Amino acid sequence: MNRRLSSGWLSAVVVIFAMAAVACGSTSSTGGSTSKGTVTVAGFNFPESSILAELYGQALQHDGYTANYKLNLGTRKVVAPALQSGQIDIYPGYAASELEYFNQGKGEATGDPAATTAKLNTYLQSINAVALTPSAAFDGNAYAVTSATAAKYNLKNLSDLTPIAGQLVFGAGPECPTYKFCLPGLKSVYGLNFKQTLTLDTDGPATRAAFKNGSIQVGLVFSSDADLKQLGLVVLVDDKNMIAADNIVPVVRQSIATDEVKRVLNNVDAHLTTADLVTMNGQVELLHQDADAVAQAYLQQHNFFA
Amino acid sequence: MSVLGSVIQWMADPAQWQGPDGIPTRLGEHLHLSIESVVIGAVIALPLGIALGHFGRFGNLAINVSNVGRAVPSFGILVIAFQAFGLGDGPIILALTALAIPPMVTNSYVALREVDPDVKDAARGMGYRELRQVLRIELPLAVPLIMAGVRTSAVQVVATATVAALVAGGGLGRYIVDGLARSDYPRLLAGALLVALLALATELLLAGVQRLLVPRGIRLKEAPVNRVITVKTA
Amino acid sequence: MASRVFLDIVDPWVNWGWLSTHVPYVLAAVQEHVTLTAIAVVAGFAISLPFGVVAHRWTRLRFPILTAFGIFYTIPSIAMFALLIPYTGLGGVTAEIPLIGYNVLVLVRNVMVGLDSVPAEVLDAADGMGYRPLARLFRIELPLALPAIFAGLRVATVSTIGIVTITAVIGLGGLGQLILRGLIESFHTPLVVATVLSIVLALVADLGLAGAQRFAVPWARPA
Numbered sequence: 001m002n003r004r005l006s007s008g009w010l011s012a013v014v015v016i017f018a019m020a021a022v023a024c025g026s027t028s029s030t031g032g033s034t035s036k037g038t039v040t041v042a043g044f045n046f047p048e049s050s051i052l053a054e055l056y057g058q059a060l061q062h063d064g065y066t067a068n069y070k071l072n073l074g075t076r077k078v079v080a081p082a083l084q085s086g087q088i089d090i091y092p093g094y095a096a097s098e099l100e101y102f103n104q105g106k107g108e109a110t111g112d113p114a115a116t117t118a119k120l121n122t123y124l125q126s127i128n129a130v131a132l133t134p135s136a137a138f139d140g141n142a143y144a145v146t147s148a149t150a151a152k153y154n155l156k157n158l159s160d161l162t163p164i165a166g167q168l169v170f171g172a173g174p175e176c177p178t179y180k181f182c183l184p185g186l187k188s189v190y191g192l193n194f195k196q197t198l199t200l201d202t203d204g205p206a207t208r209a210a211f212k213n214g215s216i217q218v219g220l221v222f223s224s225d226a227d228l229k230q231l232g233l234v235v236l237v238d239d240k241n242m243i244a245a246d247n248i249v250p251v252v253r254q255s256i257a258t259d260e261v262k263r264v265l266n267n268v269d270a271h272l273t274t275a276d277l278v279t280m281n282g283q284v285e286l287l288h289q290d291a292d293a294v295a296q297a298y299l300q301q302h303n304f305f306a
Numbered sequence: 307m308s309v310l311g312s313v314i315q316w317m318a319d320p321a322q323w324q325g326p327d328g329i330p331t332r333l334g335e336h337l338h339l340s341i342e343s344v345v346i347g348a349v350i351a352l353p354l355g356i357a358l359g360h361f362g363r364f365g366n367l368a369i370n371v372s373n374v375g376r377a378v379p380s381f382g383i384l385v386i387a388f389q390a391f392g393l394g395d396g397p398i399i400l401a402l403t404a405l406a407i408p409p410m411v412t413n414s415y416v417a418l419r420e421v422d423p424d425v426k427d428a429a430r431g432m433g434y435r436e437l438r439q440v441l442r443i444e445l446p447l448a449v450p451l452i453m454a455g456v457r458t459s460a461v462q463v464v465a466t467a468t469v470a471a472l473v474a475g476g477g478l479g480r481y482i483v484d485g486l487a488r489s490d491y492p493r494l495l496a497g498a499l500l501v502a503l504l505a506l507a508t509e510l511l512l513a514g515v516q517r518l519l520v521p522r523g524i525r526l527k528e529a530p531v532n533r534v535i536t537v538k539t540a
Numbered sequence: 541m542a543s544r545v546f547l548d549i550v551d552p553w554v555n556w557g558w559l560s561t562h563v564p565y566v567l568a569a570v571q572e573h574v575t576l577t578a579i580a581v582v583a584g585f586a587i588s589l590p591f592g593v594v595a596h597r598w599t600r601l602r603f604p605i606l607t608a609f610g611i612f613y614t615i616p617s618i619a620m621f622a623l624l625i626p627y628t629g630l631g632g633v634t635a636e637i638p639l640i641g642y643n644v645l646v647l648v649r650n651v652m653v654g655l656d657s658v659p660a661e662v663l664d665a666a667d668g669m670g671y672r673p674l675a676r677l678f679r680i681e682l683p684l685a686l687p688a689i690f691a692g693l694r695v696a697t698v699s700t701i702g703i704v705t706i707t708a709v710i711g712l713g714g715l716g717q718l719i720l721r722g723l724i725e726s727f728h729t730p731l732v733v734a735t736v737l738s739i740v741l742a743l744v745a746d747l748g749l750a751g752a753q754r755f756a757v758p759w760a761r762p763a
Binding site: 373374376377378379380381382383385386388389461465466468469472473479482483485486491494495497498501502505506 | 715
């Protein structure tokens with residue numbers, strides 16, 4: 001290597017470090033003087049949450065706010081404390097799941113989204129947050145088996161599992177064993193005691209892979225997944241109404257929950273349907289479009305940007 | 307201190323010492339993943355590094371393998387292996403083996419290169435055949451550096467095996483990932499503590515093995531050689 | 541049985557069409573990656589310089605310093621990131637504390653070894669020429685320690701580039717964010733692109749530092 005080349009490398013290093021220094025200088029995107037304020041929108045670590053966060057963020061952006069995003073942040077136990085400590089301002093919640101998180105699993109959630117959200121707000125008050133109007137769009141936990149397993153044991157309802165659960169392996173994410181509508185609910189409501197419970201992920205690639213290689217027979221999925229049919233998975237009917245009103249509802253810190261923010265977010269939720277969710281999830285999960293582009297297309301199509 | 311207290315309380319709970327999520331099972335999984343990866347890595351890396359070092363050829367190859375190897379992000383390789391081969395230990399061991407190989411190749415290459423040429427000449431003068439010379443003369447002299455490479459690899463593998471839990475694997479990383487997902491800090495801390503202890507134990511154990519393997523005559527050289535490593539593996 | 545039921549979606553390892561429309565997205569991740577790495581290496585170096593000098597001068601402090609950072613080194617990075625969230629939040633600070641800590645061990649050791657390797661005759665000569673201790677350190681000893689220091693910087697930089705990907709679990713991660721997306725969506729392209737770019741970034745940084753070393757230490761060309 002000759003001298004000229006090596007000084008070339010040196011200048012490359014200098015440039016890299018200079019770029020880094022510049023990047024550090026500007027910590028976050030500033031929306032200019034016309035911005036009505038900056039809001040940080042977070043999402044859980046699955047695509048639907050990113051889409052919903054983008055829907056909220058872009059709608060607010062259109063209204064003149066500056067939106068920052070913290071997507072794929074983690075499970076509820078990571079996201080909710082981040083809201084409480086003011087590191088994020090908004091996240092797309094699921095009414096019943098939020099309630100049972102904030103009441104520490106008292107089982108107060110019901111099938112009624114409005115009542116569940118009202119109850120949720122009694123808990124959110126103490127942490128200076130508020131849940132807005134729940135959407136008609138719903139995405140709850142669902143429990144699926146492969147069509148082969150369904151055929152073999154003639155399964156249709158969750159209660160059909162009760163006598164044979166001891167022969168089956170169940171798979172779900174790490175939070176399931178402590179989450180009211182997951183393993184504890186399956187045990188107490190349906191009396192399901194599985195042969196084994198595998199810790200995989202929350203309706204992600206590991207769960208898919210485990211279904212595929214037969215290491216689990218029953219797994220947690222989300223009811224608004226776009227790919228269940230395609231994957232040959234059958235969702236078992238919740239015949240004892242364990243699954244509560246997991247309607248989409250934005251959880252917002254009170255200090256930014258102005259009438260205007262509420263109006264914008266409620267307007268998004270009022271239009272959103274479960275079918276929309278399934279469609280958008282498919283666009284991201286199956287067609288690998290970007291969550292922000294999918295959200296933008298949806299908002300455009302529904303005249304939010306008019 | 308209450309944080310430490312909560313960890314001790316968690317570890318003292320008999321429930322943590324049994325079943326598929328108990329400490330013995332998770333520790334066993336962690337050891338299984340780590341040992342298998344380091345052994346497979348050693349079987350590939352040591353002969354390669356020793357041969358390259360002995361013949362003194364392709365030295366750039368040895369150094370480049372190490373450079374590229376260290377640059378490979380374990381997380382990326384793990385996820386790629388998971389998507390290519392699906393659920394199970396295979397992809398995890400593949401990713402950890404990839405992590406284990408570079409330090410062992412470089413160190414064994416350097417170790418053989420460092421053997422005093424006068425000693426090699428003397429061996430040849432005494433009529434040693436090539437293979438015998440490598441096995442009887444060069445390897446014993448190279449043990450300290452080779453073992454340093456094995457130690458580096460093993461400790462890295464033990465620490466990195468925690469990421470297995472990100473693709474639904476077992477091992478002590480399960481406590482860390484589950485602890486984060488459930489906001490169960492005693493669990494998370496206990497997991498971190500167990501991994502750190504295991505890494506430390508690995509280091510000490512292999513240091514002991516190294517002492518046993520190094521011929522007494524060159525044991526004095528151990529200290530300076532160990533210090534050189536931080537530069538040499540660079 | 542399962543393989544028949546499951547419809548295998550054929551996803552190419554690299555979807556060039558997707559990549560061509562996502563260049564800014566990928567570049568933003570690269571930029572975040574470089575930023576996180578640069579801060580970790582520069583800050584790590586700034587911290588290790590005094591510690592390395594202290595460990596070199598006072599051999600009695602050597603063991604406690606190396607042990608303290610050595611213990612820090614054994615704590616898995618995911619755990620460190622997770623443990624810091626309640627205290628330092630979800631931002632760059634949480635990512636940087638462990639990254640800097642890991643670098644300090646590597647760099648302290650190399651600063652120390654580099655200073656140790658300066659021949660006694662050189663020090664005598666410097667003293668004879670009337671160098672004060674501090675001047676001798678900066679004008680004579682540290683320049684002569686540069687080969688070892690550069691070696692440490694190269695190890696630190698390359699390994700930091702790899703570990704940064706794991707900060708994706710706390711919402712950062714640079715290229716790690718693309719790896720996470722690849723995992724979550726079972727989407728090969730961002731995964732492969734991010735892994736390859738991470739390797740390229742590390743090699744470029746390594747070569748760059750090697751070049752800088754040749755420039756800074758022309759008298760000691762590394763083998």
